[in-house]
Amino acid sequence: MTDGNSCVFCKIAKKEIQSDILYEDAELAAFRDVNPKAPVHVLVVPKKHLSDHYALEEKDARWVGNAHLLVNRLAKDLEIEDGFRVVINCGEKAGQTVPHFHIHLMGGRDFHWPPG
Ligand code: AMP
Secondary structure (H helix, E strand, O other): OOOOOOOHHHHHHOOOOOOOEEEEOOOEEEEEOOOOOOOEEEEEEEOOOOOOHHHOOHHHHHHHHHHHHHHHHHHHHOOOOOOEEEEOOOOHHHOOOOOOOOEEEEEOOOOOOOOO
């Protein structure tokens, strides 16, 4: 189990490892995915360590809402507001590879449904 000390997204939030950070405030950070699956691929994360979507609690509601508002602001800034995909993988079975809650914002190409 990953804790905040060994977590790659915690290290990005603390600037212990380099990344292309597009936005940060006291609670959230947004940075470009190192292995993008679309021309625009940004990850929005809480700065505090939280393993996945299912670990969310009532006290997290405010920053989760702010994270989704940030997704919309980034979509506009990155000029993909006419169509983008927002993905949250929860758990290994769903394809989650980094056990720190994150929202994928992807755009700049067509997407298909259902996803794989
Ligand atoms: P998921 O599979 O939903 O857990 O997504 C994890 C995402 O994190 C993948 O799209 C990876 O490419 C991305 N990723 C992993 N390490 C880094 C890193 N150091 N900087 C930016 N993105 C990363």
